[in-house]
Amino acid sequence: MRKKLQEMLTFPCYFTYKIIGLSRPELIDQIIRVVQLCIPGDYIPQVKSSNKGNYLSVSITICAKNFEQIEQLYNEISQISMVRMVF
Template sequence: MKTKLNELIEFPCPFTYKVMGIAQPELVDRVVDVVQRYAPGNYSPQVKPSHKGNYYSVSVTINATHIEQVETLYEELGKIDIVCIVL
């Protein structure tokens, strides 16, 4: 039996995205710019470099208001050219 994400989450709620991308200074700003378009707010993302320093992990938590917002942000964050994966 498949369960849909919107059946597991009660909105509004905090929702954290973890974005992993190439370690470039603009990665954090580009992630925040996309998040601001769909969930305006003051964000202080957590940034962690990979063991060898080639990649950054950027975690940002939004106040999600509906499932479409969550899904759209997954798609839009994944379109950033220096992003490898969005969790």
Template sequence: MKTKLNELLEFPCFFTYKVMGIADQKLPDQVVEVVQRYAPGDYAPKVTTSSKNRYHSISITIKVVNIKQIETLYRELANLPLVRVVL
């Protein structure tokens, strides 16, 4: 069964991104900076460090208004130099 994400969501809604990248203190600020461009607001991302302190996992929940906004944020977050994966 193939279902598109926009068929499963009712907009506006809250959507959580998980960004994984190199453990650098700048990464959370860079993620918030990108999110602010497309969905201004107050954000408190949750940062988790890997067991060997090499990577950070950042979870950030935002209110999205359409599927284009979701897709744009995926692309923009993935383009950050420190980011390795965006889920």
């Protein structure tokens, strides 16, 4: 999967992460903080709440210079305790 994704992308490119996490106000702040540390910039995530309000879906788009940035950020976001899935 990794090799196929690498072949599909031409850098620099925009890449969107979709993150599912617990519905807590600090989730969005933590995601933005991690993204800012890896790839500084102005980010305005799109946020949607689940039907029951237990989870948030957060989409955030970055401009990646290489595949390593995409991987690093994926791993960093995955380490946030309130995050349940990153794709």
